[in-house]
Structure formats: C-alpha cells, structure tokens
Amino acid sequence: MKILCADYIITCNDNFDIIRDGAICFDKKIVQIGKANEVIQNNPYAKVKRLSPNSVIMPSMVNTHVHLEFSANKTTLIYGDFIKWLQSVIEKRDILKKSCDVECYENAIEQMLESGVLIFGAVSSFGEDMQSCIKAPQKVVYFNEILGSHPDMIDDIKFNFDKRVEKSFKFKSDNFIPALFVHAPYSTHPLLAKHVINLAKRDNLLISTHFLESMAEREWIDKAEGDFGEFLKIFNKNAKPMYSSMEYLDLFKECKTLFVHTNCCTDKEYEKIATLDAYISHCLVSNRLLNNPLLNLKSIMQKNIPLCIGTDGLSSNFSLNIWDELRGMLFAHTDLDILKLAKYLLIAATKNGANALGLKESAYLKEGKNADMITIVLPQKVEDIEQLPLELILHTNKVKSGYIDGDRYV
Template sequence: MIKLKANYVLTMNEKNEIIENGEVIFDKKIIKVGKNLEKNIKTIDLGKNSVLMPGLINTHTHLEFSANQTTLIYGDFISWLNSVIAKRENLLNDCRSHCYQKAINQMKKSGVVAFGEISSTGLDLEQLKKTELKVVYFNEIIGSNPAAIDALYQDFLNRLNESEKYKSEKFIPSISIHSPYSVHPLIIKKALDIARKKNMIVSAHFMESQAEREWLDNNKGDFKIFFKQNLNQEKAVTSTIEFLSQFEQVKTHFIHGVWANEKELQKISSMNASIAHCPVSNRLLNTGLLDIERVKNLQIPYSVATDGLSSNYSLNLFKEIRTSLFMHTGLHPKYLAKDLIKSVTKNAGDILNLNNGSIEVGKFADLISFKLSKCLNIEDLYLQIILHINEIEKMWINGKKIEI
C-alpha cells in the first residue's frame, strides 16, 4: 500500500469534494481517502502547491492517422474528407511503431491514463495491446454498398476476433459503427447483435456536419455529390431515427452530435447514451459547436475528447478542455471549468466502463499529480488547472507508478 499526500485532492466524486491537505491510500484500488490517515504506511508527500486528481480519459482517438501534420485539408468537412480518402494509404503506411509511441507519449504527458481508440484497419493493434495506458479498442466497421457488405463484415469480424485475443483488464476490445451515412443497416444490426451478446460499449459518429444533416434528411447537399462520385449512390441508406433506434439496449458513445436536433437528442437521452465533444476537430473542419449546456440539461453525459491527429494538432487533453472553455463563451468560466474536468475524469470513466475517473474507495488507483505556482482560492482550482497545466509530474495506473 502507498499513501499520497497533496495540498489539494480533487476527488471528482458525486459531491465534487476537494480535500485540502488530503491523503489517499491505495494499492491496485483506492482504499481510503481523507485527512490524517494511517501513520504506518509508506507516504509520498507530493510537495507544496501539489494537486492530486484522477487521471484523464480521452474517449475518442484515431491513432492510425497520427502521421498527419500538414497533409490533410482543413476548413471544410467535405474537402477534409476527400483529402482523407486521397491520402489515407500514405498516412497509414507512414505511421509505424515510433509514430504510435509518440502519440501515446503525448497523451501520457498530458495526464491521460486511458483512451478510446477507433481502429479501422487493425494496424494499431500491435502497439496498443502492450501500452501501459488503458485502451478501449473500438474495431470500426464501415460500408454502405449492399454488394460489399459480406466482405466488409467479415473483415470487421476478423479484426474483432484478433483483438479479443489480447483482452485484459487494461485492453478492452469493442465495436465502432462509423456513422449513419456510411454503414448499411444490415451490417449495423449484425455488429450490434455481437455488442449486446458480449455486453460491449459501442462508439458511433453522429451528426458531425451540415452535409450529413442535409443528406440524411433530404438526400441533398454536399454529400449528394460525394456519394454519387465515390459510390454511385443516390440516397442515404437510413434515417437518423432509424439509425439511433438500432442502438436500443446497447451502451453507446455518440461522437460529435453538433448537428443533432431536439428529437435526436431526446432519443439519445432516453437511451442513456453519451456524447463525445471534440471542439478542436469541429473548429478545424468548420462544422460548428456542440451545445453542451443543452446536452447537460437533457441529462446526456458528455466527455471532451481530442479526436485524432487527422483533425487536430495535438492529443493533449488539457489543451482540448482549455479550447472548449474559450469556445463556449456564453457559459460562466468557473462552472464550465468544473464540468469540463468532470467530462474527462468521472464522466469519461463511466462512459467507458473503466471503474476509474474519481478518487473514491473501490475505484482503480488511476491518478495524476502536478503543482500549481502557488496556493489559491479553492473555488478557482478547476479553472486555474485548465488555464495553467499542460503536462503532469506523476502518474499511477492500477496503483503502479508509470514513468512519464
């Protein structure tokens, strides 16, 4: 057992308690939280102005595209998507072991103890099955052409089966449905039947762009040209409500939701599903901004996530929540700061079923620590963390010290 002592312990529990001069005792899981705990235990004093908090959780990444820096086109969703299709093979081939390790190290240095990875090829499996961080590995299925669904489904199934060979407490294979416009309902049904049988959480992109909105509603807009040119497809394969209804009785994490309407958000709420908010990606692709206050009022849990380097310049989750703080100008910065930190700790841990994200008895000891420049008003702590922290000093996962 180890005892950590810090000037501030952010528990991120239901009451959002902050314990000044607090202590946490743990081995693999957290045993006690409080002040002046047992004396006969090895104690690590984290020092003056130290903060101890749950490790951050990035619920949505695409590490396969981590070789991108200046290759893809930003500013418009369809232009970006066309550039992804044109450059996809080169980017995948350029991301070898050092590329993945660089991406993982960037997340680790910014306090990420766990992440959700969307894998469209399985090329990232070799690296991610052995990383120190916790991974929910979403095997992605994509394909709207009815003539190709058998081959596409078999490829997905092969990747899923291969990833399940490495299932462990820290590596959790799962399923991703790419989006309502890009996956045929017959494949969705087969994939979700597996998810229900194996009690898997599922990820799905949903309502990221205006092009998606117009295509699914009216078979018009930028996607009409895109699908005609690329797939000789004249109509969308499903409607939004038909798509959402397929996820009944499946724990689902929808990604983006920027263009989701009231009826769709109500449906997501009724399904007890969640949403990933990716503000930098949405800004770079010029798709809009998720109304997180509306999402919160509908009691839809949300996380803030970086998305991949195909549509971001960084995988630093502290930078991502800082961006979100400045983009949502209509919300009070102090209250928003608390919600944003909750979104990448407790919310994200609950979303990915990881039993972490808060410092509470029985939770995994997935912890990070760092120092602020000086002691401050405790009511400002969440905001000051977001404003001033980019990298952490120490990390523990399942109670084990991780080298940064």
C-alpha cells in the same frame, strides 16, 4: 502501501468534493482518502510521500475518442470544410497509414500519457494500431470500426471486420478491452450496422459511432441534398440516405453507446439520446478545424446527457494533449459561466469518460476504487478553491506523475 499527500485532492465525485491538505493511501486500490494527518495516522506502515507545494491529486484523464492510425498527419490533410477534409483523408490515407510506424504510435500514446490520459478509447479502421495499443501502459478500449455502403461489398466487409474483432479478442485483458464502432449513418450500410449492433447486444460490448458531425451530413440525411450527394456517388452511383436520424438512433436501443460529435443534432434528437444508455463525446478542436458547428452544451446539460471528452485523431487536431482540448472548450462555450464550465469539463474528462468506457472503478477517487490517478503542480497557490478547476485547465500541460492500478507510469 503508499501515501501521497497534496495541497488539494479533487475527487471528481458527484459532489465535486475537494479535500485541502489531503492524502491518499493506496496499493492497487485506494485504501483511504481524507485529511493528511488522519490518513497517515491510520496507516502507520505505509510509505509517505509529500508532493511539492501547490500540488493536486485527481483521477485519470480520459480521452474517449482518438484515431491513432492517422497520427502521422501534421499538415497533409485539408481543413476548413468537412467534405474537402474527408476527400483528403481518402486520398492520403494509405500514405498516412504507411508513414505511421511503431514510433509514431508510441509518440501519440506518450503525448496522451504525459498529459495525464491513463485511459483512452482508440478507434481502429485497419487494425494497424492494435499491437501499440496492447503494449500501451494505459487502459485502452479498442473500438473495431466498420464502414461501407455498397451492397456488393457487404459480405467481404463483414468477413474482414469479424476477423479483426476476433483477433482483438485474443488480446483481451483488464487493460485492453475490445469494443465496436459504426463509422457513421452516411457511410455504413444498415446490414453492417445491425450486424455490429447485434454483436454488441449479444456480448454486452461497448459501441460507439460518429453522429451528425457536419451540416453536410444533416442535409444529406434529412433531404438527400448538399455536398454529400456528389461525394458519396464516388463509392456508389445510386447512393441515397440509408436512415433518418431517428431510425439510426433507434438502432442503439439496449446498447451502451458513445455518440461522438452530435454537434448538428436537434433538441429532439438530444431528447432521444437522453432516453438511451448513452454518452456524448465532445471533440471541439476537430469540429472547429473542419468548420463544423459548436456543440450545444446547454441543451446536453438540460437533458442530463453525460458529456465526455475526445481529442479525435491527429487527422483533425494539432495535439493529443487533453488540456489543449479543455482550454479550447473554455474559450469556445461563451454562453456558459466559466467557473461552472471548468468544473463540468473536469467531470467530463474524468468520471464521465471512465464511465462511458465502462471503467467505472477508475471514474473518481474513493476508497475501494482503482488507484488510477494523476498529480499536477500548479505554478502558484490557489487561495479560493472555487477557482481551482479553472486554474488547473489554464495552467496544465504535463502532469507530474501518473499512477495506474497503483503503479507509477509517468
């Protein structure tokens, strides 16, 4: 058993309890958490390590949405417009896929690890990233993705998808959890979406989907108008919207769903999401780069929909460092009080993210929970504890150490 002592322990529990001069005693699980003198006294045989001054211990950061298969992109894809970006992804995807070798995957996974992401959700379109995700030190929820709208292709797509899912299940473990992903309402035929959703319901699997990411998607779904019409005709001359937004949301009843983006949702759609067993993954940088609107956090907060954080892939981000994403959010959501927002974002990046990915035992620091935690050293002392979440987001790039099931990986 080990004991880590730090100036601050941020538990990320519902009360957002912060323990000053705290300690955590742990093996694979957390044995005791509290004031350092009490924890040390109660566990006399544990090896004690006192972290540097101004240290913080907190739960693992969770990146709920990343596409590793596009990690080779730096300046290849087109930003500034969702449809132009999508066209460039289709045009360049084979080149990007080929140029992401094992080292490219490892670098992406390492970047997340160094920033304290010990849990992530990877969306896989082709299964090329599977081995790297299996070997990753982190806990990985592996979302097998389905998409395709042409009726003639349905059987082939289903067949290939089932094969990928089956393969991922061969490697299922505590740290590699297969899950399902429906690409989006504009791209996935109802027969394919229903096939995947039925699988999720039957086997109680986590499911996720992009939803109402751009105004182009909004216009297409609502009115069959806008830039999407021309774009989708490349794939299907007779393309028309396959669902209304409400019909699409209804499909996910009785599922555990992670909706990604949702930044073009109306209040009514958020009300509907609030009735589902659902989370929303906020990918701010991706939304900004593709000129998509800012997520309405106020509406999400009012409806008590739990928010979590995603970096999206390097296909629409310059970084997989989750602190870059959080800093962006602090500066973008100017309608919210910055101190309250910082606290809200830390909960989103830890507890809500772990819960969204079905890893409830890693969600916050408490006796009996998994010893999945990170340590961070702040550059100076923070006198006022109310400032701590904000200072942490402003000043953190890399963590000092990271523990997964009590073993040190960073």
